Amino acid sequence: MSKPTLALYWAASCGGCEVTVLDLEEKILDVAGFFDIVFWPCAMDFKYKDVEALEDGAINLCLFNGAIRTSENEAMARLLRRKSQVLVAFGACATDGSIPGLANLTTRELIFRTAYQESLSTLNLDETRPTPRVAVPEGELEIPEFYESVHTLAQVVPVDYFIPGCPPQPPQILAVISAIMQGAALPPAGSVIGAGEKTCCDECGRKREEKRLKRFYRVWEIEPKPDECLLDQGVVCLGPATRSGCGALCVKANMPCRGCYGPAPNVLEQGLKMVSAISSVIDSSDPAEINSILDQVPDPVGTFYRFSVPNSMLYRKQHPA
Amino acid sequence: MEQNQFEPRIVGFLCNWCAYTGADLAGVSRMKSAPNLRIIRVMCSGRVDPSFVLRAFQLGADGVLIAGCHPGDCHYQEGNFKALRRVLMLKRILRDFGVDERRLRLEWISASEGEKFARLSLEFTEEIRTLGPLTLETAVEPGLPVEVLA
Numbered sequence: 001m002s003k004p005t006l007a008l009y010w011a012a013s014c015g016g017c018e019v020t021v022l023d024l025e026e027k028i029l030d031v032a033g034f035f036d037i038v039f040w041p042c043a044m045d046f047k048y049k050d051v052e053a054l055e056d057g058a059i060n061l062c063l064f065n066g067a068i069r070t071s072e073n074e075a076m077a078r079l080l081r082r083k084s085q086v087l088v089a090f091g092a093c094a095t096d097g098s099i100p101g102l103a104n105l106t107t108r109e110l111i112f113r114t115a116y117q118e119s120l121s122t123l124n125l126d127e128t129r130p131t132p133r134v135a136v137p138e139g140e141l142e143i144p145e146f147y148e149s150v151h152t153l154a155q156v157v158p159v160d161y162f163i164p165g166c167p168p169q170p171p172q173i174l175a176v177i178s179a180i181m182q183g184a185a186l187p188p189a190g191s192v193i194g195a196g197e198k199t200c201c202d203e204c205g206r207k208r209e210e211k212r213l214k215r216f217y218r219v220w221e222i223e224p225k226p227d228e229c230l231l232d233q234g235v236v237c238l239g240p241a242t243r244s245g246c247g248a249l250c251v252k253a254n255m256p257c258r259g260c261y262g263p264a265p266n267v268l269e270q271g272l273k274m275v276s277a278i279s280s281v282i283d284s285s286d287p288a289e290i291n292s293i294l295d296q297v298p299d300p301v302g303t304f305y306r307f308s309v310p311n312s313m314l315y316r317k318q319h320p321a
Numbered sequence: 322m323e324q325n326q327f328e329p330r331i332v333g334f335l336c337n338w339c340a341y342t343g344a345d346l347a348g349v350s351r352m353k354s355a356p357n358l359r360i361i362r363v364m365c366s367g368r369v370d371p372s373f374v375l376r377a378f379q380l381g382a383d384g385v386l387i388a389g390c391h392p393g394d395c396h397y398q399e400g401n402f403k404a405l406r407r408v409l410m411l412k413r414i415l416r417d418f419g420v421d422e423r424r425l426r427l428e429w430i431s432a433s434e435g436e437k438f439a440r441l442s443l444e445f446t447e448e449i450r451t452l453g454p455l456t457l458e459t460a461v462e463p464g465l466p467v468e469v470l471a
Binding site: 105149268269271272275276278279280282284285287290291294299300301302304313314315316317318319320321 | 370371372375376378379392399402403405406407409410411413414417418419420453456457458459
């Protein structure tokens, strides 16, 4: 009997999701033994044409990490959707847009201007920019188009399951893959798997007293006490708005939760939940004083929506009309 | 669309104890107020979750008014202060997302201030009319064709 097939792909991502699969350590051998890996460009030598040659639906499970930033990302999302029975958005980028998605707060033109014009090490007198098609004496060259906005995987193709995290934690991945290997019944389509059903605070052992605050601290301004709630100490911690599942890794290292596991269950929008959380701990009812306290939280969108700008209601910084 | 044809759509979250009663007073007193304001009664301005505001914008509102009791008058003691802090934070979020923060307004209207409600509804409508319609670029729903990518 032939083995079930597994594909792994990276789109707009940093590669951390690939490393976290390898962090399964010796268990990766069980995975490789159980599945026939048919596509994994990061680790094995496959070409896109190998995927195109497969019959539609030939891949049993595809773990797709990374956001959709270029036309290549989009084409691969569509191709792998067609070839896969179960397509999983793997990691925060594929699920919510994550760090690449912060680019939705700017524009392609500004990104290009910084990268190809204004950065100190760049000398680009001809103002050359990446263009999808360029004519050269030998013929026409083609590179993927860089889109104006970053999209989540589910904004491009239907997605069966979401495994959040930046990156998803190995025990969670192992739990999901083991369940599949043991033939467990699949959860309803659209489910978030490999994560908890509560908030990060639920996994955090710190004592919360719901203090009211006159000021916030950035992480380098304070050495927080290890057993008290970070938010109580004035450190902006996304725990209250973030899905559990990571084991509260950051707060155990005395760093605030940044929100990589995405919005907590039944939370419409992670960033707005943080607006509520921060607003309820500020100890002032005077508009001027509230504003001066809020000034201590620079870049609120980049902080509260660090992992979810493309999947938010506003989705990107609106272009001027 | 020409400016004079544009009728702003405004969602108003009015607290049950003061602002809504104030609006009611404006009505029974037959004061002129703006029909552009679609009122949703909430028990307290502190009940208005930030996601209500963004959802309203997402679903086609050009402006959102949150109105509650004057400071010190909140039926629940400090719900209106909670609303104040949220709105000040939310305005920063709107600004960073490129949405004019004047589209979100917080006002205190007591149960006896029917005239203030009527005046504010007209004022705010004119302010939104000047700002023009809010057309958000939004990502398409999952599973639909993605023209935005083309």
